[in-house]
Each structure stands twice: as C-alpha cells, then as structure tokens.
Amino acid sequence: NILIIGACGQLGTELTLALREMYGAAQVIASDLQCRVPVLAESGPFEQLDVLDSRKLGQLVDTYKISHIYHLAAILSATGEKNPKLAWDVNMAGLLNVLELAREKKLKKVYWPSSIAVFGPHTPSQQTPQYAVMDPNTVYGISKQAGERWCEYYFQKYGIDVRSLRYPGLISYKTPPGGGTTDYAVEIYHKALEGEVYECFLKEKTYLPMMYMPDAVKATIQLMEAEAAKLTVRSSYNVGAISFSPEEIAAEIKKHISTFSIRYKPDYRQQIADSWPSSIDDSVARADWAWQPEYSLPTMTKDILSNLRKLKMQAVS
Numbered sequence: 001n002i003l004i005i006g007a008c009g010q011l012g013t014e015l016t017l018a019l020r021e022m023y024g025a026a027q028v029i030a031s032d033l034q035c036r037v038p039v040l041a042e043s044g045p046f047e048q049l050d051v052l053d054s055r056k057l058g059q060l061v062d063t064y065k066i067s068h069i070y071h072l073a074a075i076l077s078a079t080g081e082k083n084p085k086l087a088w089d090v091n092m093a094g095l096l097n098v099l100e101l102a103r104e105k106k107l108k109k110v111y112w113p114s115s116i117a118v119f120g121p122h123t124p125s126q127q128t129p130q131y132a133v134m135d136p137n138t139v140y141g142i143s144k145q146a147g148e149r150w151c152e153y154y155f156q157k158y159g160i161d162v163r164s165l166r167y168p169g170l171i172s173y174k175t176p177p178g179g180g181t182t183d184y185a186v187e188i189y190h191k192a193l194e195g196e197v198y199e200c201f202l203k204e205k206t207y208l209p210m211m212y213m214p215d216a217v218k219a220t221i222q223l224m225e226a227e228a229a230k231l232t233v234r235s236s237y238n239v240g241a242i243s244f245s246p247e248e249i250a251a252e253i254k255k256h257i258s259t260f261s262i263r264y265k266p267d268y269r270q271q272i273a274d275s276w277p278s279s280i281d282d283s284v285a286r287a288d289w290a291w292q293p294e295y296s297l298p299t300m301t302k303d304i305l306s307n308l309r310k311l312k313m314q315a316v317s
C-alpha cells in the first residue's frame with residue numbers, strides 16, 4: 001500500500017487523487033497534520049500525522065502494510081524565511097524519519113520532492129544543468145540541497161529506492177498555493193476571474209521555471225514507474241516545462257479577460273526569486289525516463305480559466 005505524507009498540500013491533493021485512480025482508493029492512505037481538503041478524507045483512508053512523530057509513522061506503516069511512501073510534507077520557501085528553525089526541523093527531520101523507516105521496514109520505494117530552490121545566485125541561471133554549483137540562500141533551498149544528499153546516501157549505502165524531482169513552481173487551480181515564492185502564478189488566475197486588479201509580489205520581468213500540475217503529477221508517476229536500472233540520478237532530477245514572467249502570464253490572461261490588469265509591488269519574495277534560475281535543462285530526465293511536458297502557457301491558461309469558471313458556476317448553482 002501507499003502512504004502519502006502531506007497529502008492535503010497543493011501537490012499532495014492532486015497526487016493522492018491520481019494515485020487513488022491508478023491503484024484503488026483503499027490502497028492509498030492520505031495523511032497530514034490536518035485535512036482541509038474534504039475530497040481526500042471522503043475518497044479513501046485518511047490519518048492525522050505529524051511527520052516528526054516517527055513512532056506514529058512506524059505504526060501507520062505496520063497497520064496499513066505500507067510498501068511505498070510519498071513524503072511531500074515541507075515548509076516552502078517564503079514561509080520558511082519567516083520561521084527558519086521550524087522549516088529546517090520539519091524539512092530535514094521529517095525526511096530522515098522517512099528514510100530511516102524505509103531502511104528498517106525495507107520499504108519498496110520512497111518519493112521525495114526537491115525543487116529548483118536548491119540552486120542559488122552562483123548557479124548558471126539559463127538552462128540550469130543537472131549538475132551545477134548550488135549555493136541556495138533560503139532555508140527551504142538549503143534543506144532541499146541537504147535532503148538530496150541524504151537521498152543519494154541512503155540509496156548508495158542501504159540500497160533504498162528513493163526517487164526525486166526538482167519541481168519548478170507548480171501551478172494548479174484545485175487547491176490554494178502552499179506559501180511559496182511562485183504562488184503569484186496561482187493567485188493571479190483567481191483574481192482575474194474575480195475581476196480584480198492583481199497586485200503581484202514579484203517584478204514584471206522575473207522569469208521563473210514553472211509547471212502545470214497535470215505535468216507535475218505525470219512526471220512523478222512516470223519517474224516512480226521507471227525501471228530502476230535506467231535511473232542515473234539518485235539525488236533529484238531536473239524537470240522543466242515552461243518559463244515565464246509575471247507580465248507574460250498577465251498578457252496571456254488578458255487574451256481571455258480583456259479587462260484584467262496587473263500592478264507590481266515586489267516584497268521579500270523578490271530576493272528569493274532572484275536567486276533562482278530562469279530556465280532548466282532537463283535533458284537527463286528526458287534521456288533516462290522519457291520525460292516530456294505537455295502544457296504551454298497558452299494551453300495551461302485556457303485549461304485553468306475554463307475549469308475555474310466551471311467551479312464558480314457550480315458554487316453559485
């Protein structure tokens with residue numbers, strides 16, 4: 001069976017629903033500190049879990065005969081800068097609890113998300129390569145860089161089949177964003193549909209690598225299903241999809257909502273965004289397990305706006 005830790009987050013919600021589709025709801029146990037996403041608790045088993053509680057984690061693995069863990073719980077970049085100690089504790093101790101448990105219980109596979117936040121101001125920012133200088137200057141980025149080292153260590157020393165992706169900014173319409181620096185690209189669609197001016201916390205030409213959630217879920221499942229022998233990376237794979245700036249996504253939305261307008265009020269998240277790459281070279285992922293993104297900025301925007309309109313109609317009907 002599969003245990004998802006952090007199942008109620010932006011990625012967790014959609015990954016849990018996709019895995020339940022694939023393997024059957026009863027085989028996919030969702031867990032989180034608390035669940036604000038009713039569809040998860042209604043569509044299959046849910047357990048309250050703090051990933052720092054290694055005893056309860058072990059009990060869940062035994063009770064549900066868990067063989068695979070997707071460990072998604074983390075404090076993201078922006079929130080992490082407001083609470084560095086908590087971010088380090090949750091992100092590092094949480095991962096080490098899961099890796100240790102995988103070793104003790106001989107779990108089949110572990111999935112853990114890394115991020116483009118592992119890169120820093122001295123990393124080549126255009127088409128960032130799989131192997132590059134990494135000097136992250138956020139607690140979140142430091143914890144992801146250290147986490148990648150631990151994943152590779154547990155693979156090499158104990159043979160744990162742990163797999164990971166360096167996600168760009170993930171964009172989805174089903175759940176609120178999780179306190180990241182790329183959250184503007186989620187909020188902007190909701191504001192546009194509400195007919196409001198969007199006040200963007202990043203400057204207009206801040207290019208960042210992004211990915212639509214369906215592509216991120218596809219990449220995760222594709223990596224987890226790939227033959228182990230084909231994987232040449234056991235820290236974390238670069239994956240890219242689209243790179244755009246706030247002014248470009250605003251222009252794309254304007255094609256659908258001509259009255260939409262944006263204004264810029266950069267805050268502390270600008271410094272975080274400036275330390276990250278603008279685009280990612282994911283040729284290793286394409287070579288090892290046939291990674292291939294599907295969505296572009298226009299097709300993502302069309303899909304999000306049409307789905308959000310449907311959800312808003314249902315809400316009022």
Ligand code: VAH
Nearest residue numbers: 076077115168180181182
């Ligand atoms: C964050 N959404 O902003 C996350 C992600 C690349 C960005 O890691 O922290």
